[in-house]
Amino acid sequence: MKMQINEEELKKKLTPEQYHILREKGTEAPGTSPLLHEKGKAKFSCAVCGTRLFSSDAKFESGTGWPSFDQALPGAVEFHEDNTYGMSRTEVTCATCGSHLGHVFNDGPESTGKRYCINGACLLMQKES
Numbered sequence: 001m002k003m004q005i006n007e008e009e010l011k012k013k014l015t016p017e018q019y020h021i022l023r024e025k026g027t028e029a030p031g032t033s034p035l036l037h038e039k040g041k042a043k044f045s046c047a048v049c050g051t052r053l054f055s056s057d058a059k060f061e062s063g064t065g066w067p068s069f070d071q072a073l074p075g076a077v078e079f080h081e082d083n084t085y086g087m088s089r090t091e092v093t094c095a096t097c098g099s100h101l102g103h104v105f106n107d108g109p110e111s112t113g114k115r116y117c118i119n120g121a122c123l124l125m126q127k128e129s
């Protein structure tokens with residue numbers, strides 16, 4: 001059972017771009033996320049429900065223009081087959097609220113072999129010292 005979302009309340013909380021990406025499966029323009037060049041220790045949470053999704057330990061520079069991670073925190077995300085736009089991809093959503101986050105690919109350069117290509121607009125960052 002997913003968390004119930006009040007879409008009208010959420011529209012007030014998020015920017016129109018965030019809402020579009022998270023709730024209407026949009027994609028942010030590559031290279032626009034301030035999280036791209038973030039190198040410090042941090043946790044990244046769902047912008048809708050606040051559940052922790054990724055750790056900076058898993059973050060790497062993929063060169064794609066989207067924040068990239070080699071793994072999600074255990075149980076934090078769910079996977080869905082996505083055949084839109086003539087491509088066969090795996091969509092990644094927040095396991096708690098079902099919001100769209102991005103896609104995962106099997107061409108990751110790190111030990112897991114995964115590349116989570118995540119819209120920075122979907123994430124809230126909490127820095128850790």
Ligand SMILES: [Zn+2]
Nearest residue numbers: 046049094097
């Ligand atoms: Zn969420």
